[in-house]
Amino acid sequence: MNSNSNSNSNAPRPSLGVLHLQEGEKKFQLTRHVPSEDIGFFVKHFWIVSWDLIGQLSYSQEVVPNPCVNMVFERNHSSIYGASRQKFSRLLQGMDQVFGVKFKPGGFYPFVKWPISRLTAGSIPVENVFNAESDQIGSSILSQDDPHKMVKLAESLIRQQLPDQDERIVLINEIIDRVQADRSITKVDQICETFQLNIRKLQRIFSQYVGVSPKWVIKLYRLQNAAEAMDQGQCINWLDLSIELGYYDQSHFI
DSSP states (O other): BBOOOOOOOOOOOOTTTBTHHHHHHHEEEEEOOOOOOHHHEEEEEEEEEEOOOTSSOOOEEEEEOOOEEEEEEEEEEEEEEESSSSSSEEEESSSEEEEEEEOOOOOOOOOSSSSGGGTTTOOOEEGGGGGHHHHHHHHHHHHHHHHHHHHHHHHHHHHTTOOOHHHHHHHHHHHHHHHHHHTOOOSSSHHHHHHOHHHHHHHHHHHIIIISSSHHHHHHHHHHHHHHHTTTTTOOOHHHHHHHHHHHHHHHOO
């Protein structure tokens, strides 16, 4: 179980959808932690956001959505969230922290065996899936003084309900990794051709396992690419990008 760290590099960290990350990290600390091997088949990483704004103005952080289910533990409130279709923001004030489990795209489906599209833009209590009272486990995780202890508790919770590995998760992540890495992919037909999949089958798999469509995933990652480029001071031709992704004009895209 290892913690991701970029402290030895001067290169900008990938924001992974956190808008204006370099500016935001003046207000909060974000760390990501690699799961154990058995958990890692289903979980992308664990994340911790902590902040101390006592005596300062509150800070609103915007986040671009992603095709992942997140289990989020906050003080007095913990839930499992499906993918959001829209950019969202979180208001940070006072001093606190939040612990999250980011499942791989498709990685949450084996825990529930119902279409993840039901959870899109919504949430369910942690205890609906895992054998724990959400506020109690949340308080236990957040009371730890070591991130590795927090991760260990979360892994113990997940491991109690660990399902059989489903190879469709591997395929889904191969597809999404390709979309994320290859900025020339702007249409679903390109995915179908690369992975030799019928478009209807691809759409069914994504609805069942991911909760959002392949078309939405493509648009999401091209938007994330643009947001990260902006964070790094690059100029973006929003009009060309919006047309390429199938928007009629850039006002519908931005």
